[in-house]
Amino acid sequence: MVTAMDTLPTPATGSEAVPLSGPAAPPLTDDELRALYSLMVSVRHLDTSAIAWQRQGLIPGYAPELGQEAAQVGSGFAVDTSRDFVFPTYRELGVARAMGVDMVAYMSTHKATWHGGLYDPLESRLAPIQAVVGGSVLHAVGWAHGQTLTGPADGRLGVAMAYFGDGASSQGDIHEAMNFAAVMKAPVVFFVQNNGWAISLPTELQVAGGSVAGRAAGYGIPALRIDGNDVVAVVDATRRAFAHCRAGNGPVLIEAMTYRRGPHSTSDDPGRYRSLNEERDGAGEDPLERFRQRLLADGVAGEAFFAEALAAAKAEEEEIRAGIQALGPRPGSEMFDLVFQETTPALRAQAASWREESEHV
Amino acid sequence: MSDVLLESEPSMDNRSPRHGVEQLSMQQALNLALDEVLAENSKALIFGEDCGRLGGVFRVTDGLRAKYGNGRVFDTPLAESGILGMAVGLAMAGFHPIPEVQFDGFAYPAINQIVCQIARMNYRSRGILPMPITLRVPSFGGIRAPEHHGESLEALFAHVPGLKVASPSNPHEAYHLLKYAATRPDPVIFMEPKSRYWQKGEVHFDSADATSPPDGSSPGGGSPTGAKVMREGRHLTLVAWGAMVARCLQVAGLAAEDGIDIEVLDLRWLKPIDEAALEASVRKTRRAVVVHEAPLTSGLGAEVAQLITRSCFDTLKAPVERVTGFDVPYPSGDLEDEYIPNIDRILFGIQRVLEYRRG
Structure with a gap:
């Protein structure tokens, strides 16, 4: 049986670390553990396939999350899509998959079909894919403040979860967001995936003090610094954070320590800034294999289940691949039609001349 | 004149509950417009630096916190990017934010949120997440203010796809333009000429267009x-x-x-x-x-x-x-x-x- 999460010590910077209120989340059931494994396999398979798709010319680019499956699936798994809202970066395939987002619509952004992706952000509870590093974290604060203004329907607030990384933690917006959220007691979970690298820059050259979680104390925000490669620890921490926020206690920061095993993107060449030895040492144990061993040891799942999960992942990937292949370009008229709710004469005129000159209509 | 912004005429709820003509300063006219917008739309929120307790450094939001409460009119920490990033999230949650940037030059620290987020979210989300944000910016010069307290950013904003920009010239225009802008589903940068805040003029409530210009020439x-x-x-x-x-x-x-x-x-x-x-x-x-x-x-x-x-x-x-x-x-x-x-x-x-x- 898998029990307590592995909580790493939080280096306090300047002031005392703030405790997290509320009870620990109940332990995961065996069904939940198996579901988490299936999700992680599905995400691993899809993520590695996406690199292949880029090499094959199916998509022009991709930002892989190899090695971050536990952090992404575990946190996305804890979201209540009936009331919460999630603000992703451009590297959140695992979160999207765990939340049940349409993956063809999600991947469409990597096919260069539409910047934010084609999924419905309101229905899926996932904000459009965000290319500005740290750009959406303040949006989470605003959305969350809106929940406190509206008030909880049944004593439980909707929670905003904002994803960002060690690189984004240098952005001023992140600090404004943490300060605003703490001052306003907004129900926000700041979910930091510290994957060790911001393209070529390692965390030690990025994060003063060595920890993003350590900064939370300065804002009076409780922080959990966890082993982000342990999916059970991630689910547990995220659920605890959600419970804290839901009860109106204000924001929580989770720093999930993980490792970006792949390149920053399909255009990146990690060989220019880290050696294979460094990569192997930094990456540690594969989170997927680690979870597999754990499920085996605890008797929660066996080889037959793992084989089944892989087969399902492959079938799903084929389906998604076919969907992406079938995805044609959006009509050019959408360039003009989707700028405003109430369009302008200038846009109408430009659309008309575009039609005339480009489509010869 | 042509109806350049909208296909249709403004709806009834945009009309003033007031009648007749009043002599008001632009600051008073704007305050009245905001008061009515808050009364008519429970999703409208006013926030920014010193907007609540103080009523704004130009007193444009004076008395509104007392009347509508701290949930509808509130002070934020001093960070413009934070204010406008928050506005994006509130708009995503179905609110109509009416944030204030205290002085035009303070919009610069928020440019990422204005240009990359407010202006683009409707487009990025394919119209599913509109940004009905009315950003009030006390603008232009003429008050002997310190550096960055008198800038004219209209070309900067007008150049950004996804933003609309309006600027009133007198109290009558201020009242009607703000009431109109603050009911639109798209982001509007509302540039208030700060040197005109205290100039009085006639505000005609019954019609946005039946006014005579302040100099008494033909309407x-x-x-x-x-x-x-x-x-x-x-x-x-x-x-x-x-x-x-x-x-x-x-x-x-x-x-x-x-x-x-x-x-x-x-x-x-x-x-x-x-x-x-x-x-x-x-x-x-x-x-x-x-x-x-x-x-x-x-x-x-x-x-x-x-x-x-x-x-x-x-x-x-x-x-x-x-x-x-x-x-x-x-x-x-x-x-x-x-x-x-x-x-x-x-x-x-x-x-x-x-x-x-x-x-």
């Missing part, structure tokens, strides 16, 4: 979505917005003493620009001068001049002239009057156009 036309003729004339069109409208009306009065009959067109919307109003006016007068406080190069005057040239080229008697600020950082108070287009400089611009002879 102009125009829906809340277009430009507005503030004074009719035959010889030349002065195109202006914000605080420059009053100055152009002054100039027109002086020119009239010399028998020069000047039309003053208040653009009101800097994006979208009412092209039909420009064309109608300049086709009649055959001459145009654009006046703005912002620097000359790549200023909005260039855009206006091109629109006029395109639609009126065959009737123009002279190239469109621009009288503007200079390509210099906004100067300190002592030099402010040298920088902002003054009556003499506008008159010289008019003279250049009137005396132009084809080579």
